Structures are given as structure tokens and as C-alpha cells.
Amino acid sequence: MAVPGELDGGAAHVMFIPSAGMAHLVPFFRFITALSSHGVHCSVMTVLPTVSDAEADHFAALFAAFPRIQRVDFNLLPLDATAFPGTDPFLLRWEALRRSAHLLDRLIAGATPRVSAVVTDVTLASHVIPVTKQLQLPCHVLFISSATMLSLVAYFPIHLDKKQDDGGAAGVGVGDVDIPGVRRIRQSSLPQPLHDLNHLFTKQFIDNGRALSQADGILVNTFDALEPMALAALRDGKVVPGFPPVYAIGLLKSSSSTSSSSTDGAGGERQAAAASSSPVIAWLGEQPERSVVYIAFGSRIAVSHEQIREMGAGLEASGCRFLWVLKTTVVDREDTAEPRDVLGDEFLERVKGRGLVTKGWVEQDAVLRHAAVGLFLSHSGWNSVTEAAACGVPLLAWPRGGDQRVNAMALESGGVGVWMERWSWDGEDGVVSGREIGEKVKAAMADAAVRAGAARASQEAAKAVAEGGTSYRSMQEFIGKLKAS
Ligand code: UDP
Ligand code: UDP
Numbered sequence: 160m161a162v163p164g165e166l167d168g169g170a171a172h173v174m175f176i177p178s179a180g181m182a183h184l185v186p187f188f189r190f191i192t193a194l195s196s197h198g199v200h201c202s203v204m205t206v207l208p209t210v211s212d213a214e215a216d217h218f219a220a221l222f223a224a225f226p227r228i229q230r231v232d233f234n235l236l237p238l239d240a241t242a243f244p245g246t247d248p249f250l251l252r253w254e255a256l257r258r259s260a261h262l263l264d265r266l267i268a269g270a271t272p273r274v275s276a277v278v279t280d281v282t283l284a285s286h287v288i289p290v291t292k293q294l295q296l297p298c299h300v301l302f303i304s305s306a307t308m309l310s311l312v313a314y315f316p317i318h319l320d321k322k323q324d325d326g327g328a329a330g331v332g333v334g335d336v337d338i339p340g341v342r343r344i345r346q347s348s349l350p351q352p353l354h355d356l357n358h359l360f361t362k363q364f365i366d367n368g369r370a371l372s373q374a375d376g377i378l379v380n381t382f383d384a385l386e387p388m389a390l391a392a393l394r395d396g397k398v399v400p401g402f403p404p405v406y407a408i409g410l411l412k413s414s415s416s417t418s419s420s421s422t423d424g425a426g427g428e429r430q431a432a433a434a435s436s437s438p439v440i441a442w443l444g445e446q447p448e449r450s451v452v453y454i455a456f457g458s459r460i461a462v463s464h465e466q467i468r469e470m471g472a473g474l475e476a477s478g479c480r481f482l483w484v485l486k487t488t489v490v491d492r493e494d495t496a497e498p499r500d501v502l503g504d505e506f507l508e509r510v511k512g513r514g515l516v517t518k519g520w521v522e523q524d525a526v527l528r529h530a531a532v533g534l535f536l537s538h539s540g541w542n543s544v545t546e547a548a549a550c551g552v553p554l555l556a557w558p559r560g561g562d563q564r565v566n567a568m569a570l571e572s573g574g575v576g577v578w579m580e581r582w583s584w585d586g587e588d589g590v591v592s593g594r595e596i597g598e599k600v601k602a603a604m605a606d607a608a609v610r611a612g613a614a615r616a617s618q619e620a621a622k623a624v625a626e627g628g629t630s631y632r633s634m635q636e637f638i639g640k641l642k643a644s
Pocket of ligand 1: 180181182183185456457458459460484519520521522523524539540541542543544546
């Protein structure tokens with residue numbers, strides 16, 4: 160049922176096909192709960208077991224909190240992992256999903272009520288779109304990163320074609336990518352696997368990039384005022400002529416706020432986080448306003464022990480209070496190291512009271528909404544960026560891999576924070592020293608301009624989703640399209 164006064168989804172039934180990894184599930188679940196609150200019937204293709212425990216927990220929480228959202232089990236064909244030695248387990252899952260995509264037709268056609276549209280993750284686009292074409296269903300892509308990154312995905316195949324036409328004259332390797340109307344992305348800022356055209360990631364990336372033009376539309380968790388250039392260039396066909404409509408529908412609210420209230424503000428408010436039994440939130444409750452640096456590198460970034468120790472030294476030297484989420488492996492269930500194993504008991508003793516180091520899942524959204532948090536030292540995964548922007552917490556961006564340097568460019572030009580451009584990628588260019596980290600953290604905590612920029616971004620974010628705002632209207636347009644299909 161649509162909430163009175165809300166957009167009305169009519170009899171639409173959307174089948175969602177998410178991919179693997181929390182960065183992919185979080186925006187899907189947020190978008191699904193938003194659509195569901197507008198009366199759209201939603202089903203979710205679900206693959207179990209998941210790669211990580213965090214994904215399994217979040218699937219379970221979604222279906223428990225929103226019984227009207229339908230689960231459709233999708234059994235993958237077996238994939239021989241030994242044929243891909245050393246491959247990232249999430250990438251391997253994407254490959255397995257792609258190779259099983261032809262099985263989706265039966266599941267989509269058999270769902271009741273009749274499916275009227277499909278929304279797929281970008282990592283599966285080139286395999287899902289042909290299935291939907293056969294079923295004569297519209298297919299949209301929910302892009303889980305920034306609009307700037309979307310412009311790179313869309314333009315990268317054209318860049319390669321041009322390079323080939325030039326006989327590779329523009330230089331060795333992939334080269335810098337000059338995205339028309341958006342910006343030039345230096346080769347060193349591209350996701351690292353793109354340097355190798357034979358890499359499995361790159362093959363998928365190119366295939367999916369080409370397929371985007373066949374989609375009926377692309378949804379992005381951003382808003383016009385945050386990435387005006389990239390959105391305009393995509394919509395004007397400057398990046399790819401004839402590109403499908405791009406709906407900037409962010410910033411999406413967390414699923415839990417959608418379950419308790421459909422009218423909660425997405426951005427702006429800084430609240431002492433809702434009553435919570437979490438020790439992390441309880442600890443934040445004892446700290447002065449804006450006094451804490453929050454450090455977290457997402458759900459799947461493993462930082463080397465050496466770099467972790469330098470970070471510890473830097474945080475200690477900064478003199479700031481800090482909340483630090485430690486992860487040392489790509490997949491959460493393999494992470495058995497305790498903070499003391501990496502940082503030592505002496506360190507933990509010295510920072511006791513002003514620094515909290517924690518392992519495992521934290522409710523990041525609740526942390527960022529807490530009034531005690533004054534800065535977020537982040538890898539700039541797009542969900543982390545959007546969560547910080549919604550709450551007006553400035554970012555000190557230290558990209559570690561993947562799309563994160565591209566996101567860092569977007570967040571910096573959107574005024575959400577500062578990009579530490581010279582700080583190393585994961586495993587490359589050595590380790591950033593504790594001294595440098597400490598100095599930057601201290602300076603950023605004291606920087607009124609950085610804080611004001613983040614506050615402005617948060618106000619803009621709130622305006623975008625409020626009635627009549629750019630994202631509100633995009634959502635309205637999208638729901639109108641669903642009703643017509
Ligand atoms: N996240 C969280 N708690 C954790 C780790 C991650 O809530 O302990 C959430 C985070 O808030 C974000 C998502 O998981 O919504 C991670 O996505 P992001 O794009 O930031 O980075 P990735 O995990 O892909 O590196
Ligand atoms: N991506 C894409 N097409 C693909 C594979 C990845 O557009 O076939 C995008 C993906 O959405 C993300 C980025 O490439 O924005 C980098 O992916 P990464 O390796 O960092 O993994 P993720 O953070 O998406 O789990």
C-alpha cells in the first residue's frame with residue numbers, strides 16, 4: 160500500500176537483481192525499501208550462501224523487516240574457482256552470476272504478480288539486459304557508485320576503440336581517460352585492474368559499459384547539486400550519444416529509517432543517534448560534540464598490518480579522539496586478527512578512553528549521524544561518501560582501490576571533503592607515515608572551511624529529496640514510468 164500523500168506505484172512489480180558485496184547490496188536495499196514504501200511491489204533475486212557474513216545478515220534483516228518484499232531464490236550454476244586462481248571472491252561471484260543469468264528468464268516469467276520491470280546491478284548488465292529484451296520487459300540499471308564513475312564505465316569502451324583507431328598512438332597502456340564533458344581521469348586513478356585488458360574485471364567492465372546504452376534508464380545514488388557536470392554530460396549525450404535517461408535519486412535513506420518512518424529527512428539533521436544498545440554508539444555518547452575522528456575503510460578493504468600500525472601512530476599523535484573500525488581481510492568471516500594482535504596492548508592502553516578500536520560490523524550510518532563525529536577518514540567507497548554527505552560529516556578521503564579515486568574526485572569537487580591525492584593505493588607506492596596521517600587528521604579536524612563545505616552538501620542533499628527537489632522529481636518520474644509499463 161502506498162503511504163498517503165506519497166508517490167503511488169500502482170500495480171507495478173519490479174524484480175531486482177542485485178550483485179555481490181555490501182557496496183552493491185546497501186544501495187539496492189535502500190532503493191527497494193524506498194520503492195516499496197511508494198506502493199511498488201518488489202521482489203529480490205537472492206543467492207545463498209553469500210560471499211560474506213555481512214551480506215547474509217543484511218538479506219535476512221531485509222526480509223524480516225519488510226515482509227511485503229518477496230524473496231526469489233536464484234541457484235547459481237557451479238563455477239570452477241580453480242580456473243581463476245587468486246581472483247577476488249566478490250569478482251568471482253559476479254562471474255558466476257553472469258554465467259547463470261540465462262536461468263533468470265524462467266524465474267522472472269514465473270513470478271506473481273506478473274513482473275512489469277527489472278532493475279539490475281551494473282556488474283550483470285550485459286547478461287541481464289538480453290534476458291529482459293526477450294521477455295519484452297523494461298530493464299533499468301541501479302548504478303551503485305558515483306555519476307562520475309558511471310561516466311567512466313560508459314565511456315571506457317569508446318576510449319579503447321578510439322585508442323585502437325589511433326593505432327595506440329596516444330601512448331603506452333590504457334592511458335588517461337578524457338571523458339567528454341566530465342573530466343580527465345589519469346591512468347593512475349583508474350581502478351587498477353583496468354590497466355590489464357585481459358583481467359576478468361576489465362572484460363566484465365567493458366561488456367557492461369557497452370551494454371548500458373541498451374538499458375531503459377540508469378538510476379544513481381547521487382543528486383544534481385553534488386555531481387552537476389557528470390550528470391549533465393551523461394544526460395546531454397556528451398559522454399555517449401543516445402545514452403538512456405539518468406535518474407539521480409539520492410541520497411537514499413538507510414533501510415531502517417524507511418521502516419520506521421517514510422518521511423525521515425535523508426540529510427541535514429545531526430542527531431544524537433537513536434537509542435541503541437551498541438557499545439560503539441554508547442561510547443560516542445560520552446564524547447563531546449564533533450570531537451571524534453571516525454576511521455573506516457568499508458566492508459572489504461584489507462589494510463596491511465604495517466599501514467595499520469602507522470595509522471595508529473598517526474591517530475595517537477593527532478591528539479584527537481577516534482573511533483576506528485579495523486579490517487584485515489577482504490572477506491569478513493576470515494578476519495580473525497584482534498586489534499591487539501596488530502596494534503599491540505601498549506598502544507591500546509595508551510589511547511584508552513580517547514580512542515576506541517573495534518572489529519566487525521558497525522552501524523556506520525548511525526555512527527555518522529552521531530553528533531560526536533567530526534571527521535571521517537574513509538576509503539571513499541560511494542556508500543560511505545553519500546552517508547557522510549547526508550550527515551554533513553567532512554571526509555578525509557584516502558582511496559585504496561577500485562572506483563575510489565574517481566569517487567574522491569567527485570566528493571572533493573562536490574565540497575564534501577578533501578582528497579589525499581598523494582596517499583598510496585593499497586599495496587602500491589609504499590606506506591603513508593604516521594606523522595603525515597596525524598598532521599592531516601589534526602588539520603582537517605580544525606578546518607572550518609572543510610566543515611562548512613560538508614554542511615552545505617548536507618543541506619543540498621536534504622533539499623534534493625524534499626518534495627519538489629531534483630531527486631524527488633527523478634523518483635517521481637521513474638515511478639510514473641513503472642506505472643506505465
Ligand atoms: N558498512 C557498515 N558497517 C561496517 C562496514 C560497512 O555499515 O562495518 C556499510 C557502509 O556504511 C556502507 C557499505 O557498508 O554503506 C560499504 O560500502 P562502501 O561503498 O562504502 O564501500 P565498500 O565496502 O564496497 O568498500
Ligand atoms: N563496475 C562496473 N562494471 C563492472 C564491474 C564493476 O561498472 O562490470 C564498477 C562498480 O560498480 C564499481 C567499480 O566498477 O563502481 C569498481 O568496483 P570495485 O572493484 O571497487 O568493487 P565494488 O566496490 O564495486 O565492490
